[in-house]
Amino acid sequence: MTSNYAPDGATQLEIYKRVALLKANDERSRKVIMNGRLVMPYYSYRGQEVIPSAMAAALTDDDYWVTIYRGIHDMLAKGMPLNDLWAEIAGRVDGTCKGKGGPMHLTYPKKGIMVTTGIVGSSMPIANGIAWGSQLSGNDRVTVATFGDGASNIGAFHESLNLAAVWKLPVIFLCQNNLYGEHTTYEKATSAKRVADRAAAYNMPGVRVNGNDPIEMYAAAREAVERARAGEGPTLIEAMTFRFHGHVFGDADAYMDKAQKKAAMEADPAPIFRARLIAEGIATEEELSAIEAAIEVQLDEAVEFALASPFPELDELTKDVYAEGVVA
Amino acid sequence: MSDTATKTKPVTILQAINTAIADAMEADSSVVVLGEDVADPEDGGVVGVTKGLSSRFGDHRVRSTPIAEQAIIGAAIGASLVGYKPVAEIMLMNFTTVAMDMIVNHAAKLRFMSGGQTNVPIVVRTMTGTGFGSGGQHCDYLEAWFAHTAGMKVVAPSNPADAYGLMRAAIDDPDPVLYIENLPAYWTPGAPPETGHVVPLGKAKVVKEGTDVTIVSYSRVLNEAVAAVEAMEAAGVSAEIIDLRTISPWDRETVFTSVAKTGRCLIAHEAVTQFGVGAEIAATLQSEFFGKLKAPIGRLGAPYAPVPFSKPLESAYAPDAKRIAEAAISLKK
Numbered sequence: 001m002t003s004n005y006a007p008d009g010a011t012q013l014e015i016y017k018r019v020a021l022l023k024a025n026d027e028r029s030r031k032v033i034m035n036g037r038l039v040m041p042y043y044s045y046r047g048q049e050v051i052p053s054a055m056a057a058a059l060t061d062d063d064y065w066v067t068i069y070r071g072i073h074d075m076l077a078k079g080m081p082l083n084d085l086w087a088e089i090a091g092r093v094d095g096t097c098k099g100k101g102g103p104m105h106l107t108y109p110k111k112g113i114m115v116t117t118g119i120v121g122s123s124m125p126i127a128n129g130i131a132w133g134s135q136l137s138g139n140d141r142v143t144v145a146t147f148g149d150g151a152s153n154i155g156a157f158h159e160s161l162n163l164a165a166v167w168k169l170p171v172i173f174l175c176q177n178n179l180y181g182e183h184t185t186y187e188k189a190t191s192a193k194r195v196a197d198r199a200a201a202y203n204m205p206g207v208r209v210n211g212n213d214p215i216e217m218y219a220a221a222r223e224a225v226e227r228a229r230a231g232e233g234p235t236l237i238e239a240m241t242f243r244f245h246g247h248v249f250g251d252a253d254a255y256m257d258k259a260q261k262k263a264a265m266e267a268d269p270a271p272i273f274r275a276r277l278i279a280e281g282i283a284t285e286e287e288l289s290a291i292e293a294a295i296e297v298q299l300d301e302a303v304e305f306a307l308a309s310p311f312p313e314l315d316e317l318t319k320d321v322y323a324e325g326v327v328a
Numbered sequence: 329m330s331d332t333a334t335k336t337k338p339v340t341i342l343q344a345i346n347t348a349i350a351d352a353m354e355a356d357s358s359v360v361v362l363g364e365d366v367a368d369p370e371d372g373g374v375v376g377v378t379k380g381l382s383s384r385f386g387d388h389r390v391r392s393t394p395i396a397e398q399a400i401i402g403a404a405i406g407a408s409l410v411g412y413k414p415v416a417e418i419m420l421m422n423f424t425t426v427a428m429d430m431i432v433n434h435a436a437k438l439r440f441m442s443g444g445q446t447n448v449p450i451v452v453r454t455m456t457g458t459g460f461g462s463g464g465q466h467c468d469y470l471e472a473w474f475a476h477t478a479g480m481k482v483v484a485p486s487n488p489a490d491a492y493g494l495m496r497a498a499i500d501d502p503d504p505v506l507y508i509e510n511l512p513a514y515w516t517p518g519a520p521p522e523t524g525h526v527v528p529l530g531k532a533k534v535v536k537e538g539t540d541v542t543i544v545s546y547s548r549v550l551n552e553a554v555a556a557v558e559a560m561e562a563a564g565v566s567a568e569i570i571d572l573r574t575i576s577p578w579d580r581e582t583v584f585t586s587v588a589k590t591g592r593c594l595i596a597h598e599a600v601t602q603f604g605v606g607a608e609i610a611a612t613l614q615s616e617f618f619g620k621l622k623a624p625i626g627r628l629g630a631p632y633a634p635v636p637f638s639k640p641l642e643s644a645y646a647p648d649a650k651r652i653a654e655a656a657i658s659l660k661k
Contacts (some may be wrong), residue, residue, distance in 0.1 A: 097442050099443070101441040105441040107442035115409070116436065119434075120431065122429055122434065124402070125398050125399050125430060126406040127402075128410070129405050131400055133406065137410075143406075145444035159396035159399035160399055162399070162400065163393065163403065164393055227587075307430060319444070320439050320444040322479065322481075
């Protein structure tokens with residue numbers, strides 16, 4: 001991996017702030033669900049925090065991101081405010097989508113968060129279109145499409161990579177390879193040894209990186225961003241990681257290899273990153289603890305804000321179907 | 329040629345659609361076109377509907393795509409999210425099946441699921457229709473699927489002026505519109521549209537006034553209904569013919585006004601009858617006019633079968649003027 005884009009200390013700290021936020025948010029989400037205060041389908045991203053944190057650090061607020069149902073970490077990394085997020089996943093009127101989208105359809109265009117799709121693979125065709133818009137406008141905005149390893153087996157992946165390469169679109173295909181597509185292992189479902197290898201078929205660069213390593217992940221992200229901004233076209237990044245929990249929170253994850261899972265959790269990227277920042281003198285224990293404590297306070301506030309927010313009025317059922325209201 | 333002569337010279341539906349897109353592109357630089365073979369090096373579309381556009385507006389705004397319907401509609405959706413008004417061509421209506429996820433799960437729903445933060449102002453142009461011996465996968469009328477999808481609008485013009493006006497309205501509509509073109513009717517001539525002529529979505533047109541039976545139709549079959557007038561008149565049946573033009577949202581007011589007058593209604597379309605657009609209209613009418621109808625509401629569509637290849641079978645598949653006349657006459661008996 002090229003080190004042209006190794007993050008400096010300040011950038012690493014920015015990445016860590018996101019990692020800490022994402023990790024704490026996941027832990028809080030599971031706790032609130034377990035306490036029965038919130039009912040929702042929850043797709044835990046615990047273990048995958050470094051990938052969007054490093055990717056987002058390589059972007060600006062003007063850049064776009066399209067994600068999937070396991071995407072709350074992506075959205076938080078890109079800047080969705082906690083209050084808006086929590087009110088949305090609680091189905092409340094103060095949610096970013098007025099409670100009508102929920103955890104699988106988070107949207108926040110103010111920070112470039114354009115679509116969250118619940119359909120495997122469908123982030124990519126739409127990301128292409130957003131990137132086409134940037135190309136048409138002549139602006140230098142980059143669009144990121146995230147998806148899992150399972151999505152690399154669906155038609156939309158192949159149609160999208162082909163079109164993006166043919167049109168040289170400023171788009172980054174960011175595969176978060178957590179080794180499981182729903183309940184099925186990567187090897188059982190995927191013919192390619194590496195998702196990144198599939199890029200060759202579409203004549204674009206494909207790189208596999210350790211997505212849990214913030215330095216490696218950031219360097220790959222920056223390189224792809226620079227390439228896209230320079231008009232050189234798309235990149236496929238396969239970021240290796242591991243999903244600490246089952247497909248949907250609450251499933252017994254009996255299909256996951258126990259030893260593999262144990263090893264992955266022992267190699268939890270968040271505390272490793274944290275320890276390294278301190279060891280290398282990038283931050284002190286006190287500074288990081290203060291950051292983490294502030295996040296907990298923000299989460300306290302966000303959860304209470306969300307649960308105190310009213311549910312939408314029933315007339316919202318037929319609003320936003322069309323611009324002019326329901327016409328049927 | 330004088331201006332007047334230009335305006336009175338008949339044009340085809342194909343020319344009217346082409347002119348409508350060109351005029352929209354001229355008026356608004358955010359209008360872009362994409363689809364298989366749509367640019368001029370690829371002949372401006374398989375039947376030439378978009379001919380001349382890429383030469384006039386540039387390869388950037390008029391792009392031929394790979395044969396990849398999900399990618400086409402995805403690209404249209406994405407561009408629409410950031411301010412463009414894409415006109416995407418899905419060559420044949422049967423090929424929309426390949427892009428159903430993009431159309432139904434995304435284009436139709438993003439406004440709602442985002443709580444109104446985003447919208448998808450795209451036009452999906454698609455052609456279909458029996459008559460050319462295309463068999464079972466190239467000429468279905470699938471409009472009921474899309475009309476059944478909240479968030480979609482569906483239009484199907486029957487003549488050049490409406491084709492132009494509906495296209496201009498569809499391009500400027502803030503929500504996704506499926507625009508159905510009939511292949512055999514592309515070369516049907518008609519009065520030319522005025523430049524800038526807009527046919528508002530959701531507005532039907534009474535094509536012919538009558539007193540005995542209301543016939544509701546759209547697309548090519550509407551013209552079959554018009555062709556049936558003579559036979560109906562000969563049998564003493566005065567038909568009022570309504571061109572729905574927009575299938576969803578459909579113009580209840582115009583249809584209700586007519587049925588209130590005639591007390592009878594026949595809905596005719598090329599799609600299979602079962603679970604079709606006719607069923608929705610018939611159900612709504614029976615609810616509105618229960619006890620006031622002079623005859624059961626009639627529905628005329630294709631049999632519940634795929635489109636056949638063999639010519640006699642294909643000819644018997646979609647309603648024609650003869651069957652429409654017979655059905656309308658039987659309602660008055």
